Amino acid sequence: MNHRQFEEKAATIGAYLTHLRQVRRLARLTCKSYERDLMLLNQLSSDTPLHELTTHDIRHFIAQLHGSGLSGRSLARTLSAWRTFYQYLIRFHRYQNNPSQGIKVPKSPKHLPHTLSPDEAAKLMNFENTDKLSVRDRAMFELFYSSGLRLQELVQLKPNDIDFTEGHVRVIGKGEKTRIIPVGHYALDALRIWLKQRGTLTKLNSDALFVSSRGNQIHPRTVQQRLKMHAGQQRLQSNVHPHSLRHSFASHVLQSSGDLRAVQEMLGHASISTTQVYTHLDFQHLAKIYDLAHPRAKRKKVAPSSD
DSSP: OOHHHHHHHHHHHHHHHHHHHHTSOOOHHHHHHHHHHHHHHHHHHTTSOGGGOOHHHHHHHHHHHHHTTOOHHHHHHHHHHHHHHHHHHHHHSOOOOOTTTTOOOOOOOOOOOOOOOHHHHHHHHOOOOOSHHHHHHHHHHHHHHHHTOOHHHHHTOOGGGEETTTTEEEEEOGGGOEEEEEOOHHHHHHHHHHHHHHTTTOOTTOOOSSBOTTSSBOOHHHHHHHHHHHHHHTTOOSOOOHHHHHHHHHHHHHHHHOOHHHHHHHHTOSSHHHHTHHHHHHHHHHHHHHHHHOTTSSOOOOOOOOO
16 A cells, blocks of 8 residues: 555545534544544545545445445445545535445345333332442433433533423533433432532542542443443343433333424434334334234134044
8 A cells, every 4th residue: 555645645534524523513423433434435445546536436445345244324324424525525625526426325124222111211220329339320320211311411411411490401412412301300319319429429620420430520331331230230131221221211202292303302313214213112012002902903822623
């Protein structure tokens, strides 16, 4: 590989990432995702300059990635990153065409998000507050399930983001968009107990709502590990992860209210089509009730013939 060409392309990619951070003000994790996808383009294109890449080249790269095992969803995200990168190059660097335009990726089968049942969610929260960390964990999990937060949104919260009087939480989500979400009384009670303990752990320079045993803002990986630990202790059979609580929140609110728009707003989805996946979960719930309740829902077993 021509290292000079590689470095030149890397510098162009670096300028674009700076644009995403400083001008478009995208979240840090979103920028990291763009960086991975664009450095992948740099590697695949080898010695070919960015302005010389063709639609045939991009289609070949996608085929390579698909052959290596990347799912249709991952390919779609990667191709989207390349497409928006070239839009930037056309606008600010006088590139003439976008070789990523008009390319379709293989579709992956849709997998419905995993959810807990209401009983499983209640069981998950049913552990003793034996120490400060378990007090923190209960407050985190209750807030997760009560308000359907993303993991990154939860770890970035500050104490003053919780309004105990009005019963809501102020969240800064994707694209730096702020939304206000209701918080249930179980979560508010757990948060009050945690805030009484938090001061004995928090370092002076940390303003995070949830902190680690060392007093710093809790790491997302720690939240995942603690959730898995408590789920195991409560003998939950399902694979419980932070998004399970977000999915469970959405599914249970939709089952009770039927208000898809309200669920979309609380989850912070830009498009209602993203939220519509939960209507499938809702239908599964209704189908189970129908099978149990309707006298003609299931075919009766036929007794074996005596002949």
